[in-house]
Amino acid sequence: MEAGQNLIGGGWRASDSGATFVTVDPTNGETIGVVPDGGATDIDAAVTAARDALGDPQWARMSPSERARLLWRVADLLERDAEEIAVLETRDQGQPLRIARNVSVAGAVEHFRYYAGWCTKIDGRAPAHSRADALNYTRRVPVGVCGLITPWNFPLLIAAWKLAPALACGNTVVLKPAEQTPLTALRLARIFIEAGFPPGVVNVVTGGPEAGRALVEHDGVDKVSFTGSTEVGRSIVRGSAGNLKRLSLELGGKAASVIVGDADLERAVAGNLQSGIQNSGQVCAASSRFYVARPRYEEFAERLAKAAAAVQLGPGQDPDTQMGPVVGEEHLSRVDGYVRSGVEQGAALLTGGARAAGPLARGSFYLPTVFADADDGMRIAREEIFGPVLTVMPFDDLDEVAARVNDSEYGLAASVWTRDLATAHHLADRIHAGCVRVNMVAGIDPAAPWGGMKASGWGREMGTEAIEDYTEVKSVWIGLE
Known part of the structure; x- marks a missing residue:
């Protein structure tokens, strides 16, 4: 049976309350894992760790090529352990093993490699403005601390398509996987540690709706990316209003x-x-x-x-x-x-x-x-x-x-x-x-944008569009006189 702890600030810890919950194999209803039932205090600790890491020179001043190397290393480690992780995904979620291998794990590998390539290509422009006394240029800078909330249908793949662009852009993250399928998120957390990411850059907290609400409402979070139901998406819009978080919402469909x-x-x-x-x-x-x-x-x-x-x-x-x-x-x-x-x-x-x-x-x-x-x-x-x-x-x-x-x-x-x-x-x-x-x-x-119109969500995952969603544009004026 799998046992897990949350990854916060580079260390492994139980929930502050000591509470846990079980995850089961939907094939037979048997318990296959026990993980922390994180709450608001655990989320607060993770957000604090992510904000500290955001300003730490070890991450903030890391070169784009070094970020690319770390993301590529994550892909290599996923590939190395592909069979083990695919079996874990199948046991926790129920999807056929061929889907876990060829879609979930293989897709996660491709996302990390694709966005590793983006690290050295996130740049600005020099607009052709009408002021002769100044130079203007723009830069794309990280949004900040990103709360990533993933669903239970493709736990590993959807985590990858949020984590990879967020990290490529220089953000730090708190990942909250669905309580029904937490195991591959915790396994992925171990890979980030092995790959060499600085402490606090990637944090993973397992838990239920309380943890999700705390992440959405936390004033230390600058952006939330959520994949799930339209009903929950609407509640996230309301909950994020306190500090006007940026939102990416990939919601329901018919x-x-x-x-x-x-x-x-x-x-x-x-x-x-x-x-x-x-x-x-x-x-x-x-x-x-x-x-x-x-x-x-x-x-x-x-x-x-x-x-x-x-x-x-x-x-x-x-x-x-x-x-x-x-x-x-x-x-x-x-x-x-x-x-x-x-x-x-x-x-x-x-x-x-x-x-x-x-x-x-x-x-x-x-x-x-x-x-x-x-x-x-x-x-x-x-x-x-x-x-x-x-x-x-x-x-x-x-x-x-x-x-x-x-x-x-x-x-x-x-x-x-x-x-x-x-x-x-x-x-x-x-x-x-x-x-x-x-x-x-x-x-x-x-490489292709993914997302919906109307009640199916805001923003886009993947492609260049994800880079835009995980960065802010800063305009800089230089006086020439």
């Missing part, structure tokens, strides 16, 4: 997928099923509401249901597993509640709609579920379920479907499936989402 009449149906079914059930549907950009051209609607729904019914459920470490459990019993009950609402509101349940039976009943396994004959007003078509629940609806023309896709509070991601280039560009332009994918199911890379 990703639409539009299957045009000329689409390759075989590819569209396979791709959309993959998107909808990846990580058991616990992906903010998972395709979950499908708009299918009416002449292809019945065929698509039947094919999708048949493919979903054939998905192999099982423990993440089983190489034959295609879909693991949801993160825990509380979340399984939430997913099942949405399915019951779909049935009650009159949608046709084509497959799934229940937790798995037999040996898998010990864990939090939910069958891939497909609904047809739904409408846009149903909860299963409007609200984020965050589970393997897919809803199929017909459409008649492109103007209609664009309006229906946009009739949502969310705007994180969407997909379009068509062989026609003009249709692809037309719909990509009209859909209000931060990311539109055409004939593909993935759209994340360290």
Whole structure:
């Protein structure tokens, strides 16, 4: 069983209260770790350590090339211990081991290497202003102490895509992982120590909502980056008002997928099923509401249901597993509640709609579920379920479907499936989402910005945009007379 302590100021410590909580394997409900249940005093100590490190010459005056070397070293150490960390992620979160290896750990490695390359390229400019008596130049400087709050669906990967740009820009950080999946964050903390980061630059505090609120409200924190639900995101906006923190919020989604009449149906079914059930549907950009051209609607729904019914459920470490459990019993009950609402509101349940039976009943396994004959007003078509629940609806023309896709509070991601280039560009332009994918199911890379519109959040992760979000612009005037 894993046991952990918080990393604060370069040292390992229990929570001030001595309280702990357990984390469980969603495959079987067994306890796999005991970690500190940090609270406000632990957060205060971590923020103090981060603020002290921010002004410490060891970090503040470190050359960009040396910061790059440290980040690259983190990537090397992650790669060295990749199998161990992937297994830990699978046990704590439930995702199939191939996803933990090829997406979570490999993606984290790539983020640290990508932003290591940015360290030596964060510069300003000399504006062409109209004053002959002065020179003006700008610099990008660190925001300061960054509070990073990560969710339970991709604990390691999302921590990496916040930590890497924040540190590349010279900030110090306090990371608060989701209480459901804290283990790889604590393992990553050990890697930062081994890589040689100065004390206090990276701090990790495990805990529940109290710790999260304390981090958001702390006046010693200059920026909060949060990935999670829209409801919690709104509370963060309110809680951060005290010192007007800068915010990056990657929030909920209800990703639409539009299957045009000329689409390759075989590819569209396979791709959309993959998107909808990846990580058991616990992906903010998972395709979950499908708009299918009416002449292809019945065929698509039947094919999708048949493919979903054939998905192999099982423990993440089983190489034959295609879909693991949801993160825990509380979340399984939430997913099942949405399915019951779909049935009650009159949608046709084509497959799934229940937790798995037999040996898998010990864990939090939910069958891939497909609904047809739904409408846009149903909860299963409007609200984020965050589970393997897919809803199929017909459409008649492109103007209609664009309006229906946009009739949502969310705007994180969407997909379009068509062989026609003009249709692809037309719909990509009209859909209000931060990311539109055409004939593909993935759209994340360290070099490309990621984030949402409307209630799906503020700001962007990854790419040049993350560098902008983790820096302030300072304007300097030099008198020439």
